[in-house]
Amino acid sequence: xxxxxxxxxxxxxxxxxxxxxxxxxxxxxxxxxxxxxxxxxxxxxxxxxxxxxxxxxxxxxxxxxxxxxxxxxxxxxxxxxxxxxxxxxxxxxxxxxxxxxxxxxxxxxxxxxxxxxxxxx
Amino acid sequence: xxxxxxxxxxxxxxxxxxxxxxxxxxxxxxxxxxxxxxxxxxxxxxxxxxxxxxxxxxxxxxxxxxxxxxxxxxxxxxxxxxxxxxxxxxxxxxxxxxxxxxxxxxxxxx
Numbered sequence: 001x002x003x004x005x006x007x008x009x010x011x012x013x014x015x016x017x018x019x020x021x022x023x024x025x026x027x028x029x030x031x032x033x034x035x036x037x038x039x040x041x042x043x044x045x046x047x048x049x050x051x052x053x054x055x056x057x058x059x060x061x062x063x064x065x066x067x068x069x070x071x072x073x074x075x076x077x078x079x080x081x082x083x084x085x086x087x088x089x090x091x092x093x094x095x096x097x098x099x100x101x102x103x104x105x106x107x108x109x110x111x112x113x114x115x116x117x118x119x120x121x
Numbered sequence: 122x123x124x125x126x127x128x129x130x131x132x133x134x135x136x137x138x139x140x141x142x143x144x145x146x147x148x149x150x151x152x153x154x155x156x157x158x159x160x161x162x163x164x165x166x167x168x169x170x171x172x173x174x175x176x177x178x179x180x181x182x183x184x185x186x187x188x189x190x191x192x193x194x195x196x197x198x199x200x201x202x203x204x205x206x207x208x209x210x211x212x213x214x215x216x217x218x219x220x221x222x223x224x225x226x227x228x229x230x231x
Binding site for chain 2: 035037044045046047050057059061062095100105106107108109111112113114
């Protein structure tokens with residue numbers, strides 16, 4: 001069965017960096033686009049970033065562009081999110097999610113359980 | 122990227138039908154047939170209920186259906202059941218390789 005397991009969350013000071021990872025199993029990881037989605041406390045879901053199946057195409061929400069970098073290692077079935085220059089408003093549970101297709105924007109058919117990132121001094 | 126607009130809450134009695142709206146603009150919902158809907162029970166990961174506006178993934182009850190008119194997408198749940206009580210989110214491709222979510226709707230089964 002498909003499993004997505006996030007790790008790397010924690011408490012970090014404003015301006016510092018954090019790297020999240022998502023270990024994927026149960027499907028051909030290299031055939032699907034992957035996303036990061038977050039949910040701040042008491043707020044709704046917010047799309048953060050997308051990477052295509054081959055890792056070539058990467059796209060970001062305006063709120064994180066220039067600060068976050070999405071990447072993947074298809075040999076290790078791992079998705080990553082490097083988060084730099086963190087702000088208090090980045091505090092959220094971060095989810096990795098599998099796209100229905102390789103390069104599309106069609107929907108997320110599997111989600112991880114999330115990892116909490118708290119940005120606070 | 123602007124969030125899509127959903128009602129904060131809707132409610133219905135068992136057996137009834139309810140509809141949750143998701144209003145965007147001509148730049149997102151109105152321009153693409155790429156709206157998806159998610160059900161989220163407290164403490165659990167979201168579950169895909171509808172994709173590409175009206176398609177149901179395997180295993181999702183046919184009581185759930187999606188549609189679109191202009192800049193507004195809708196999720197209809199017929200034959201409401203207690204287990205349908207959850208938060209529901211819409212999501213749409215918003216152009217320029219971005220996605221936008223709605224703010225979420227809390228469904229209460231009376």
